[in-house]
């Protein structure tokens with residue numbers, strides 16, 4: 001089962017354990033799992049509004065009327081949304097850039113969802129945009145670029161506090177670190 005081996009966090013031992021589990025499972029259980037895997041590619045696509053992962057037009061967060069639609073937290077990847085949601089401290093909406101500016105890797109502004117972000121802000125109703133790109137050189141550069149794009153909009157721009165140590169990624173920050181970083185956010 002070399003395919004299992006390719007999954008993140010699955011070494012040869014875990015792959016072997018999974019293989020034994022699958023062999024022992026009922027056929028319909030294995031087929032249900034295969035369907036679920038196929039659905040990831042067939043049914044999951046970027047949310048029309050925020051580019052987070054969605055099964056419908058809108059992701060579960062954008063579709064939730066209890067969320068504060070006046071707040072947008074700008075992150076690099078869907079997994080950053082997952083980290084912040086796990087910390088359950090943030091009640092606003094998100095905007096997933098689908099990457100960060102990386103001139104050395106030929107990732108320019110046109111590869112990110114920046115136009116959609118600007119349009120969202122221009123439509124109005126937004127009080128604050130929180131720049132929550134990773135505290136890395138590229139993440140900081142991206143935050144700066146976004147802040148310049150939105151400078152004229154009149155919307156309050158903030159950046160996560162350095163509760164998340166410089167160079168680390170949101171994905172690996174614990175809930176308390178994320179809560180501190182969000183709470184201590186500062187005007188950009």
Ligand SMILES: [Zn+2]
Pocket residue numbers: 047048049050051052058059060061062063
């Ligand atoms: Zn969404």
